[in-house]
Amino acid sequence: MQASEGDTEIGVSIDSAQEETAAGLVSLPDDLDEDFDESLPNGENLIAAAVALAATDSRDGLSQAQMVQRYWRFAPDEELVDLTPEQLLTAARSHRELAAVRKPGELKLRLTLVPDQHHSVVELVTDDMPFLVSSVTGALSARNLDVQLLVHPLMVIRRHAETGELEEVCADVEPDDEIPGDLVESWMRVEIDPVRDPQEQEQVQEDLRRVLEDVRRAVNDWPAMRSRALSLADEIAHEELPVPDRDINDSVELLKWLADDHFTFLGYREYELKHEGEHELIQAIPGTGLGILQGDQETPRMLRSMTPEAHRKALEKRLLIITKANSRSTVHRNAYLDYIGFKTFDSNGDVIGEKRFLGLFSSSAYRTSVRDLPVVKRKVASVLDRSGLSPRSHSGKDLLEILETYPRDELFQITTDDLYQAATGVLRMAGRRQLRVFLRKDTFGRFISCLIYLPRDRFTTAHRLAMQEILLRELNGIGVDYTTRVSESNLARVHFIVRTDPANPPNEIDVDLLAEQLGDATRNWDDDFRLVLERKLGDEQAKRLAARYTEALPETYKDGHLPYEAVQDLAKLELLEEPGQLEMHLYRRRAGGTGITGVKSHDGAEGDIVRFKVYRHGLPMVLSAVLPVLHSLGVKVTDERPYEIKRGDSTIYLYDFGLQLPQGARDLTEVRAHVENAFAAAWRGEAEVDGFNELVLRAGLTWRQAVVLRAYAKYLRQAGTVFSQESMESTFTAYPQIAALMVALFETRFDPRLVLADAERNSHAKELVSAIGRQLDSVVSLDQDRILRNYLTLIQATLRTSFFQKAIDSRPKSYVAIKLDPQAIPDLPQPRPRYEIFVYS
Missing domain, CATH: 3.30.70 (Alpha-Beta Plaits)
Structure with a gap:
């Protein structure tokens, strides 16, 4: 097969295809330029292989190859995934069989479920008409059936004039090149989601038949409907009508504009208003229906069955009606039909009927300037004039832009007053x-x-x-x-x-309440964050902090925190100024809500659980180093959520821990500061990471008070006690009240900040010793009783301590010296010195 200069062959050389099919290879003809020697895209390769396969048919290989090429040539590559050349050939042959016998105007339709049941196939053959693809896919979408593949070749066909039998598929002829005797048919193959139920299959086919019949009627009657619009424009222009002149001028201009390809005419019908007794009826006039309104309406409708608004509108002495119909279009777009009606009047000026067009405004109608649209341009001019704004002013240009972008369907239907209120309302938003x-x-x-x-x-x-x-x-x-x-x-x-x-x-x-509800529903996290800042801190500070943190806070943080919580975090974040600096926040998270009226809750709010946040400036923290510190406080870590807050001056690392407190822990409000300080001290190395830290939560001690008990534990171990430090720790966690009394006794005897006379100090100490003695009576374990009594003995044997001294920086010294009287400690081995100074660091 030869190609003339400037033409391209159908995809492969038939001769070479026959030679190479057996090997599964397909090459381009040798006479093509070498620039085309590169591998074909996957889709073209696949189609070329199917064409070559069709060419092997000994009877009409050339004809079939040309048909396969035309059938698949515009199929998207991505929709051909997983298909084989054999499947492409089979699909084209199947469609040809469906088209074997067909008379003009007849629809051939078939819906099948493929053997693997992964999808269904819709095949149809009909006369070529506008709106076929969009109408068919719209009908399928209305049934929630997704289109997986769609091919829509236009085939030039020759058929027997009487029987409609297919004589030839002229696959090498373009539709525009048809000659007398040729028919241009639309073959459409649509692969959709599987439709397995036989009843549903029949319903889908019925929907498609109905839609395609609507398309046929609309297309066939389109010239008549357009002609009717133009003749109606002439009638209105020359009739004496009991309506304002502007209505007449608008109607005439609108009809001519619609006929100028600005409206897709789909249906037309005339109605008359009749009186039967006390009832007013609206009845279709037989024989006036065109397009989708071709059929005659058998049952008249009583006006009183309409809504009160529709009843009044039907009898109103206004010529033009522009609105939306109650039904969706089955042709072209699945949208509500545009309804354009023109009333008719008797000699007394009363409404006696209506001439109604149904259709869809074309895309050109939506692109035309509002200053050129019939009916609309009068409203726009009125709004611009009423605003008093100069067209050359900034506000005047903004108002015109608002009108230009206003929904076109609304512009045709809205009153001038409503349009003015809406357009100027948008303008005031600025x-x-x-x-x-x-x-x-x-x-x-x-x-x-x-x-x-x-x-x-x-x-x-x-x-x-x-x-x-x-x-x-x-x-x-x-x-x-x-x-x-x-x-x-x-x-x-x-x-x-x-x-x-x-x-x-x-x-x-x-409307105000509705707007408030919509505003609450559409405010995002950032909006609520700014709102809470404004209510807490005022406009100036809120603006500064919002600018600093809105973008800095990561989306993962926003997903898990309420804006109200973020503002609480800001109080800590703003304290961080130096690299390595720490801040902490221990709190019980409320179950949802923000605590601010009018601020909605966001997803991510949790139940009433304990959270512990650690904020660190500039340097990240290693989880394996953090967890032992938390565990030493007696808590269980249930979850951990790290965040990087990339502030303008530095990065802040925020670690949010979920905690389970130990049984018998003090109230959080009582020990919050103690826990935060204990964590910081342990992290900085000022306090050891051991079980004595648990007394912060159980006994309400500070981390420094825990140091007292830890120092005595170290002394006892040095003195040769049989009890381990872990035993001492567990004893005090079992009896936290005794731990608190022991520390109170130590402070009563040695804290210089207590302004007490010696006699008074001694008296208070004796009371505490008595209280400890009473508590010791309830200790069940002999080992624990011995440990606690050893502690009491050591505190009473202590003569002096450096515990309360401060370093130059006013922080506690890193060591503790305790002067003891060994003679007062019975368990010490002999010989015992007169005095002993023990230093814990």
Whole structure:
């Protein structure tokens, strides 16, 4: 097969394909430029292999190869994944069999479940018409059937004139090159989610038949509907009508504009208003239906069955009606149909009927400037004039931009007064971070238009769904549609159409309350963070801290913390100035809520559990070094969440630990500061990491007070006691009250800060010794009793100590010296010195 200069062959040379099929290889013809010798993309390779396979048919290999090439040539590579050349050939042959016999105007349709049951296949053959692909995919989407593969070749066909039998597939002929006798048919193959239920299969096929019949009717009657629009424009222009001249001018201009490819005409019908007794009826005039309204309406409708708004509107002496129909389009776009009606009047000026067009505004209608749209341009001019703004001023240009980007469907339906209120309301927002709602009730009482402007960064799918839920609840909605607009502006716009039940219309709507509910539902974490800062600290400090921390706090932190908690963390973060500096926060987290009225709870709030946060400036902490310190305090670590806060001046490392406190721990408010200080001291190496630290939580001791008991434990070990330090630690954790009394006795005897006379000091010490004695009576274990009595003896045998002395930096010294009287310690081995000074460091 030869190709003329400037043309390209169908994909492979038929001769070479036949030679190389057996080897599974397909090469390009030799006479092509060497630049094309590189490997074909996967999709083209696959199709080329299928073409070569078809060419091996000894009967009509060339014809089949050409058909396979045309059938698959526009299939996307990504949709051909996992397909084989044999499957491509089989699919094309199957479609040809479906098209074997077909008369003009007939639809051939087949829905099959493939043997592996992983997907179903829709195959159809029909006359080529506009809107086929979009209408078919729309019908499938309406049933929640996802399209996995779609091919839509236009085939030039020759058939027997009487029987419709397929005589030839002219796969090498483009549709634009057809000659008399040729038919251009649309072959469509759609692979969708599996449809296994036979009843559902029949319903899907019925939906497709109905949709394609609507497409056929609309396409066939489109010239007649367009012609009817133009003739109606002439009729209105020359009739004497009991309506304002602006209505007549708007209607004539609108009809001509619609006919100029700005409207997809889908249906037309004429109606008359009749009186039967006391009842008013609206009846379709037989024979006037076109497109999707071709069939005659058999049953008239009583006006009183309509909503009160629709009843009034039907009898209102206004010529033009522009609104949305109750039904969705099955043709082209799955959207509610645009309804454009023109009333007819008798000689007395009363309404006696209507001429109604149904369809969809075309894409060009949405691109046209509002200053050129019939009906709309008059409203826009009125709003601009009423605003008093110069078109050359900044505000005037902003107002015009608001009108240019206003939802077009709304512009056709809204009144001038409502448009002015909405447009100037948006203008007054001036980019402010706030949410505004503009509501408009449909004049027929079937839906409520809700136009919502909100900060762009607050528009998310989750927030849209939250707004939908509120609108459906507050407006008694039974369905909702939406469109969005997000541009370079600071504001995003969401337009909801909430369908309402005429039998259960919403009560009086409090727009301010509705806006507040929507605002609460769409505020993000950052907004709430700023709000809490403002309420706690005022505008100036809030602005500074928000700028410093909003971006610095990682998203993982925001997911797990309420804004109120973040503000508490800021109090600690702001204290960190030097590398290595530590701050801590021990607290009991409340079960949800923020504690601030009007600030919503965010996901991540937990139950009433204890959390311990460690903040460190500049240097990270190793978990293996932190956990022993926490465990020494007697707590169990249930979880750990690290965060890096990348502040402008440095990085702050925040470690958030979940803690389980030991049984019998003191109230958190009592020991919070003690625990935080004990952790810091142990981390800095000022205190040992051992079981005495648990007394901070159990006995309410400070880390320094725990040092007293630890120092005596070291002395006892040096003196040769049989008890280990762990035994002493466990004894005091079992009797924390005795531990507290022991420390109190030590401080009473030696703390210089206690302003007491010697007699008074001795008296208090005797009282404490007596109290300890009473507590010792309840000790069950003999070993524990001996340990505690040894401690009491040591404290009483202590003569002096350096424990309360401070270093130059006013911090406690790193060592403790204790002067003891060995003669007063019976368990010490002989010989005993007169005095002994023990130093613990």
